[in-house]
Amino acid sequence: MDDGAGVRGRLTTAARVAEDSGADEDLHAYWALVEEVVEGASAETVAHCASELLGSAGVLEREVGCDLAGRAAEAHESLRGGAAMSLMALAGVETERRVLSSLVHALGRTRDPRAVPVLVRLSGHEDAGLRRDVASEFASVDSGLPDGPDVRALIRLTGDQDPEVRAWAAFTLGFQLEQDTAAIRDALWTCTTDTHGAVREEGARGLARRHDPRAVPLIAHLLDSDDGSCLFLVDAAAILGVPELLPALAAYGPDPAGAEWAAAACDPVRRVRMEADAWAVVVELERLRPDLGAALRSPRYESVHALKVSHRESAGTEYDAAALLARAGGDPVRAAALVVADLAGPAAGGSRTGGLPESPA
Numbered sequence: 001m002d003d004g005a006g007v008r009g010r011l012t013t014a015a016r017v018a019e020d021s022g023a024d025e026d027l028h029a030y031w032a033l034v035e036e037v038v039e040g041a042s043a044e045t046v047a048h049c050a051s052e053l054l055g056s057a058g059v060l061e062r063e064v065g066c067d068l069a070g071r072a073a074e075a076h077e078s079l080r081g082g083a084a085m086s087l088m089a090l091a092g093v094e095t096e097r098r099v100l101s102s103l104v105h106a107l108g109r110t111r112d113p114r115a116v117p118v119l120v121r122l123s124g125h126e127d128a129g130l131r132r133d134v135a136s137e138f139a140s141v142d143s144g145l146p147d148g149p150d151v152r153a154l155i156r157l158t159g160d161q162d163p164e165v166r167a168w169a170a171f172t173l174g175f176q177l178e179q180d181t182a183a184i185r186d187a188l189w190t191c192t193t194d195t196h197g198a199v200r201e202e203g204a205r206g207l208a209r210r211h212d213p214r215a216v217p218l219i220a221h222l223l224d225s226d227d228g229s230c231l232f233l234v235d236a237a238a239i240l241g242v243p244e245l246l247p248a249l250a251a252y253g254p255d256p257a258g259a260e261w262a263a264a265a266c267d268p269v270r271r272v273r274m275e276a277d278a279w280a281v282v283v284e285l286e287r288l289r290p291d292l293g294a295a296l297r298s299p300r301y302e303s304v305h306a307l308k309v310s311h312r313e314s315a316g317t318e319y320d321a322a323a324l325l326a327r328a329g330g331d332p333v334r335a336a337a338l339v340v341a342d343l344a345g346p347a348a349g350g351s352r353t354g355g356l357p358e359s360p361a
Helices: 004-021 024-040 043-054 059-075 077-091 097-110 113-122 128-137 149-157 163-176 182-191 197-209 215-225 231-240 243-250 257-266 268-288 321-327 332-344
Strands: 294-297 308-311 314-320
Touching: 004 024, 004 043, 004 059, 024 043, 024 059, 043 059, 043 077, 059 077, 059 097, 077 097, 077 113, 097 113, 097 128, 113 128, 113 149, 128 149, 128 163, 149 163, 149 182, 163 182, 163 197, 182 197, 197 215, 197 231, 215 231, 215 243, 231 243, 231 257, 243 257, 257 268, 257 321, 268 294, 268 321, 268 332, 314 321, 314 332, 321 332
Parallel strands: none
Antiparallel strands: 294 308, 308 314
């Protein structure tokens, strides 16, 4: 696996097969090989292979180089800075749309805020697909500034001529970023009047996450006029968690399962009960496994039902408390037992949430 030339040959061959066939299984095989290389070869070999591919005269080779550099940066912290610099250098001279698309996603995987100016520049590219890619990656290289160039670019993209670009920009600006300014709220409010449904709904959810007072009547109106198929609106209602939305939720859609979830967050009595049950899960976990640390938290931009139970034993393990209790039939003791079983299983670690949709279709 450490033969650099052999690795590059295998990767480009797999990429060419996937390109020629257009078959999902070949594309999956290509990405499985990228993963195998990143995990099996030394970091030095991976970095060298990515560098060689990025400097190639072949379009396909440069595209593969971007994929490899991005995945390597994601897997090996020691490679992130170098990968980001190499990708940014290529961005300064690259003209091929397909390479730029892979480059944008690779930069997102580096999570390096130094990439923000590159993405800002590419956010004005003539190709709508590339602008959409850029909009989807700004959250990964977020500058953290309330009025940063990335935020300004996303605000501009919420008014893009292409509806998919607007939808992704509204999603990233409203749902993925946590900055909260008058300019951001104004842009999200404008989104709520868009002709494209996904843009309207993302704008409304973004306002709900910031608990903008305009969001309550807006969400009620959108729930009344929707056909019951959009869980983004239900998510927004749950985040707001106010009783004023209960009538609209009660009449929402032919299948009220999602609306029922939101109604529990908006009903003060039921919310108090859920919070008590969530705390009972923590108490039972302490009894079952005193070696574990358990805590509840309610992030500002999430529903009260997004209270999470986390564990020191598995740093990345978190639960949506409401989803966990639903899985346990509402029984806190059963819920705690499920957590213990999960932690003992082969899939321990990661996030276990309620599974609501998080991005534009």
